[in-house]
Amino acid sequence: MFEENDLFERMIQVKNLKDNCFKYLEESTKNLLTHKIIFSIAKLSAEKMGPVKIAEISKDLFGEDEKSKKDLIRLGIEKSLSKCGMVEKLQYASNDVRYLLTAYRFHKVKEIESFRGGRVESLDKFDIPKSLWPIPDEYFKLLSKKFGYDEALKKINSDFDNGVILRGEYEDLIREYSQKLTQIQNKINSKFDGLEDLLS
Amino acid sequence: MRLKFPFLLTLFSFFLFLAFNPAFGQTDSTQNILQVSFVNNTATSFSLDLDSFETFTLNQKYSWVRDQNSRYNLVSYSLDGQDFSNILRQSRGDFILDIPADSSHTVVFSAVTQFPVSVQGVSEYSISPKSPTGDNWFDAKSEIKILDMASNNEGLIPYEVEHWEGSPVTSSGDSVMILVDGPITVEAKWRENYSILVLYLGLPIVAIMVIFVLKKKNTQLSDTTQPSTKPSDATQPSTKPSDATQPSTKPSDAIEPRIGNYREKMQEYVRQKSFEKLELLLNSKLITNDKYLGIKETLWEI
Numbered sequence: 001m002f003e004e005n006d007l008f009e010r011m012i013q014v015k016n017l018k019d020n021c022f023k024y025l026e027e028s029t030k031n032l033l034t035h036k037i038i039f040s041i042a043k044l045s046a047e048k049m050g051p052v053k054i055a056e057i058s059k060d061l062f063g064e065d066e067k068s069k070k071d072l073i074r075l076g077i078e079k080s081l082s083k084c085g086m087v088e089k090l091q092y093a094s095n096d097v098r099y100l101l102t103a104y105r106f107h108k109v110k111e112i113e114s115f116r117g118g119r120v121e122s123l124d125k126f127d128i129p130k131s132l133w134p135i136p137d138e139y140f141k142l143l144s145k146k147f148g149y150d151e152a153l154k155k156i157n158s159d160f161d162n163g164v165i166l167r168g169e170y171e172d173l174i175r176e177y178s179q180k181l182t183q184i185q186n187k188i189n190s191k192f193d194g195l196e197d198l199l200s
Numbered sequence: 201m202r203l204k205f206p207f208l209l210t211l212f213s214f215f216l217f218l219a220f221n222p223a224f225g226q227t228d229s230t231q232n233i234l235q236v237s238f239v240n241n242t243a244t245s246f247s248l249d250l251d252s253f254e255t256f257t258l259n260q261k262y263s264w265v266r267d268q269n270s271r272y273n274l275v276s277y278s279l280d281g282q283d284f285s286n287i288l289r290q291s292r293g294d295f296i297l298d299i300p301a302d303s304s305h306t307v308v309f310s311a312v313t314q315f316p317v318s319v320q321g322v323s324e325y326s327i328s329p330k331s332p333t334g335d336n337w338f339d340a341k342s343e344i345k346i347l348d349m350a351s352n353n354e355g356l357i358p359y360e361v362e363h364w365e366g367s368p369v370t371s372s373g374d375s376v377m378i379l380v381d382g383p384i385t386v387e388a389k390w391r392e393n394y395s396i397l398v399l400y401l402g403l404p405i406v407a408i409m410v411i412f413v414l415k416k417k418n419t420q421l422s423d424t425t426q427p428s429t430k431p432s433d434a435t436q437p438s439t440k441p442s443d444a445t446q447p448s449t450k451p452s453d454a455i456e457p458r459i460g461n462y463r464e465k466m467q468e469y470v471r472q473k474s475f476e477k478l479e480l481l482l483n484s485k486l487i488t489n490d491k492y493l494g495i496k497e498t499l500w501e502i
Contacts, residue, residue, distance in 0.1 A: 046488075046491075047490075129485060130485065130486050131485050131486060131487055131488045131491075132488075137491065137494065137495050137498075140478065140481055140486075140487055140491070140495050141495055141498075141499055143477065143481070144474040144475070144477040144478045144481070144495070144499060145470075145474050145499070147473055147474060147476075147477035148469075148470040148471065148472075148473040148474030148477065149470055150473075151469070151470075151473040152466055152469050152470045152473065155466070155469060156466065159462075164462070165462055166323045166324060167322070167323060167324050167325065168320075168321075168322050168323035168324065168350075168352045169323070169462065169463070171318065171319070171320060172320070173463065173466060175318070175320070177466075177470075199486060
């Protein structure tokens with residue numbers, strides 16, 4: 001499996017793009033191959049949790065991986081998307097090349113030059129849909145379980161207030177579930193620090 | 201020279217006025233300020249500009265974290281140096297204080313350190329005096345007494361506390377004294393008390409034996425035609441102990457399944473809620489349908 005930290009850093013960082021590159025993300029270009037390639041790379045790398053091959057993108061977009069189709073995709077990536085810094089080429093071997101998005105959040109910027117130096121003005125922003133982010137299943141499992149234990153603790157408290165359970169059982173369950181909740185939160189904090197804020 | 205003297209005198213008076221005028225050197229500001237501080241620096245002091253509203257509402261948390269094992273809890277406040285006024289103690293939420301914005305004010309809050317107390321290994325108990333915040337957190341250095349303890353073990357055999365584990369306690373009879381000088385966790389360790397059981401079981405057996413002996417004597421003294429009915433009567437008392445034991449076992453039968461079911465129900469509740477969260481993630485488009493199905497299948501796999 002690809003390094004999780006590498007994927008995580010790509011999700012955290014925001015990439016500044018000029019208008020001529022940002023257009024590949026815009027709705028107006030959704031029928032263009034470059035637009036489709038970006039979304040295909042995002043989708044496939046979220047499924048694989050790692051970089052994808054041209055053949056895989058071709059199968060996803062055209063349902064086949066003929067050379068002519070693969071050449072079209074390669075051209076789109078190398079002439080446009082890589083030049084814009086949106087897609088990174090990873091050469092594992094001479095015959096094993098894979099691709100990955102450099103970021104999942106993009107800002108459209110305009111560079112303003114003046115005698116005081118250059119500065120960047122943000123004009124627009126675009127996020128790849130979060131369902132296509134390479135977030136490990138483990139994170140969603142932890143999030144779901146955390147919610148489950150959180151809700152259960154609330155119910156145990158209200159059941160105790162209503163006299164449904166005895167104090168001993170109540171305290172045992174509260175202690176047990178609180179421990180589980182702490183363990184889950186610690187794991188989220190240690191492995192996925194900052195992701196909760198990004199997804200909220 | 202005559203002209204210069206009054207001039208110098210006026211100049212001197214002017215400097216004297218500036219030197220002794222307390223307003224000199226200060227900006228003429230109309231901005232009113234609220235200064236909030238805490239006795240013993242239990243929280244960071246701060247100040248706020250009071251805008252020209254009629255009153256300013258100050259929110260202060262009833263409790264805030266001291267360290268991993270303790271917290272501070274608000275007990276009183278003083279406005280503009282007056283005597284401290286007590287606050288109705290609460291564990292959570294905000295204490296709200298309306299302050300007139302007519303001039304600058306100072307508020308000083310006083311808080312005490314609290315530690316949590318956890319009593320384990322008992323199904324029921326009470327603590328005296330009660331937690332001032334009603335949530336089993338007690339003020340530092342307070343002495344509390346644990347009373348009316350009942351064992352988790354239900355059944356025929358009565359239990360008594362053998363010893364306590366965890367934080368240091370002072371046992372006296374049926375109660376336990378604890379000095380709250382840190383987070384307290386105590387666990388009661390019980391043992392079976394057969395002496396009471398012997399008393400409970402022994403008395404009926406002796407009673408049955410006495411009745412049996414008396415009956416037997418009666419049968420020996422009575423007519424020879426009567427014994428055919430007597431034995432059936434005589435067996436009656438012998439069934440009674442088993443009847444008598446039934447009520448004592450019934451409560452434990454009634455409680456055990458309820459507790460057992462509750463634990464299972466809660467485990468099912470946790471699963472159900474976690475699946476609901478997963479659906480929520482799907483509906484909010486944080487995960488794809490394929491991912492949802494994959495995670496759902498393995499979410500609670502052991």
